[in-house]
Amino acid sequence: MKHSFLDKYSDLDSAVHRIDARVKALCALGMIAAVVTTPVERVLPFAAYFAILASVFLLSGIPLRHILARLLIVAPFILLFAVIAPFVPHYSGEAGHRVGVLGLRYYPSGITMLISVTAKAMGGVLCIVALTSTTPFSELLRALERLRVPKFFLALLSFAYRYLFIFIDEFERMKRARDARSFGGKRWWHMQVLGRMVGTMFLRSFERGERVYGAMAARGFDGAFRSIRPLRIDAGDAATGAAFAALVAAAWLAL
Amino acid sequence: MHIPDGFVSAPINIAAAAASVAVIGYALKRTGEFLDQKKIPLLGVVAAFVFAVQMLNFPVAAGTSGHFVGAVLAAVLLGPFEAVLVMASVLVLQCLMFADGGITALGSNIFNMGMVGALVGYVAFKGLRAVLPGNKSGMLAAAAIAAWVSIVASALSCAVMLGASGRYPLELAIPAMTGVHALIGIGEGAITAAALALVTAARPDLVRALRRSGGGEGEKPAVAGAWGFATVGLGVALVLAATLSPFASGDPDGLKKTAIEESARQIAEAAKAELSRPEVSRITISANPAVAENLEKENGAPRAILAPAGADALEKIKIEKSDEMEIFAGRIEATDASGATRVREFEQQGQVWKHSPIPDYEAGPGKSNFIKAGLAGLIGTLLAFSLAFAVVNMIRGRKR
Secondary structure, X not given: OOOOOOOOOOOOOOHHHHOOHHHHHHHHHXXXXXXXXXXXOOOHHXXXXXXXXXXXXXXXXXXXXXXXXXXXXXXXXXXXXXXXXXXXXXXXXXXXXXXXXXXXXXXXXXXXXXXXXXXXXXXXXXXXXXXHOOOOHHHHHHHHHHXXXXXXXXXXXXXXXXXXXXXXXXXXXXXXXXXXXXXXXXXXXXXXXXXXXXXXXXXXXXXXXXXXXXXXXXOOOOOOXXXXXXXXOOHHHHHHHHHHHHHHHHHHHHO | OOOOOOOOOHHHHHHHHHHHHHHHHHHHHHHHHHOXXXXXXXXXXXXXXXXXXXXXXXEOOOOOEEEOOOHHHHHHHHOHHHHHHHHHHHHHHHHHHHOOOOOOOHHHXXXXXXXXXXXXXXHHHXXXXXXXXXXXXXXXXXXXXXXXXXXXXXXXXXXXXXXXXOOOOHHHHHHHHHHHHHHHHHHHHHHXXXXXXXXXXXXXXXXXXXXXXXXXXXOHHHHHHHHHHHHHHHHHHHHHHHHHHHHHOOOOOHXXXXXXXXXXXXXXXXXXXXXXXOOEEEEEEEEOHHHHHHHHOOOOHHHXXXXXXXXXXXXXXXXXXXXXXXXXXXXXXXXXXXXXXXXXXXXXXXXXOOOOOOOOOOOOOOHHHHHHHHHHHXXXXXXXXXXXHHHHHHHHHHHO
16 A cells, blocks of 8 residues: 555655644635736736745655646646646737737737746645645644534545455455456457446445445444544744745735 | 546536535435335445446547446436436545545535536437437447547546636647547447347346336326437527627626736735825835736725825825736735835736636737637536426426
């Protein structure tokens, strides 16, 4: 079971990792809000955001490779957008320049829009990576619980997270078994095999869910979730959070 | 289909998030009320299953591949609102763990793939069940078609969000997204049917659809009748919406016009404020052509705002049309007697609507709006039906 790729590097030890999860969650949310609401025309705030994120990553010791790999996720959206954006007017009354092909017109505001949207999408991803790569998922869930996210939903998330690894492993095993029998499953008429794999997986997950509940009920599960490790915000955490918020706010307002 | 941060405008994100929170809240309450805590581990484990299975790629035409989503499978096996919960947790996990889909776009993503995916798919499934034969193959066919509908509806909703945010032109986004997903949907349908066939064979007791209509419950005919009626109604409404809404749309440019007027009004207000300072000797307004035209209008609101300042005050104002005004609606330069200049810039108002997919003075009259209005009608109808479905279910749930 080697699926630590989900919240990989969250078990490292660094100044960033040691900050209370609630502080980090709020900082990340605040920063994403700032990134997304920064007006399209402004460039400097984005430079500041990326500088802040870069210093967080430097402090946390997360490898650059990992960060870049996560950034690739937004690539399809941005590439498609990059093809279209220059030819779409983003402000009414914009004149645009004739390109001469297919009656297309080129609008300079499209480029501004492209840069801004790319920066926003990447900023969002980097904030999420910074949060989840420095906070173990279980702690993040407890932080969210304190931040008043419904417990039932968090319980659902924590179960899903716990069994994810097992199911991914099982599914990989099943695929390996299929491939070993040289079936391939590479053509559309092999869909039925895929469907049966999914069906089998569902049955296993469903029955496992029932067993898990049975085991929990036998150990006195009453619907409440308890934890022995208390969350604690010390003065340093609070100061760090406040400083971070001030930096982001300054970038948004002043630049 | 996972939308990153920054692609969908704030109002749409907020509306979608509000809708998602409302439905999830309702689903949580319902699951908590009607079922015991047994559902928590069960739904959690099934969410893990959906997450794992979403890593399953299958081939689509032309060398691309799609992945299985599973919203309809979950809805058929667990129930529509349970499926919404499962899909929502999967999306939250993907957002947090893979940064797949932005946090601010989470509401929109849950709306598209969770709510539209599961609820529209389930409505389609129930409707098709009432129409198709009640036996096992009828159910599998209904599930397959519903899975296809669910994927296409999600893609459509996603395309509309991106288009309405002014990121992609709607005429491009809708055919591109629905076209690709119409292909991916075939795979989804086939896998859903095959998976359901296996579950039905192994554990028929788990399949809600079979259990519900499987006799014993006296209300069966009434329920089936209601679903048949709903399906026919939905079909008629969809046809009407697609064919009639293009004619129903009055002034497609109305919103854009409002945006220009609003910008002109703001600039006029600011110019008036500058005029009230006695030391100002000259005001130059540069505005993009559309806004400048509106400012110069004899009977327009901007004139009405500026008029009380008196004719000699108006002499001080000079309005220039500026093609350079692309990002800003306009700029005011107020020059003092001493020569000092104060500059204020105004952003274009009505950000969501400011963008027109094809500049109206170039495209053939009404052509693009025709398609758009038809699609808007379709989507509106689908959403309205999902909403009605949710409300009816809520009432039925209360009665029980």
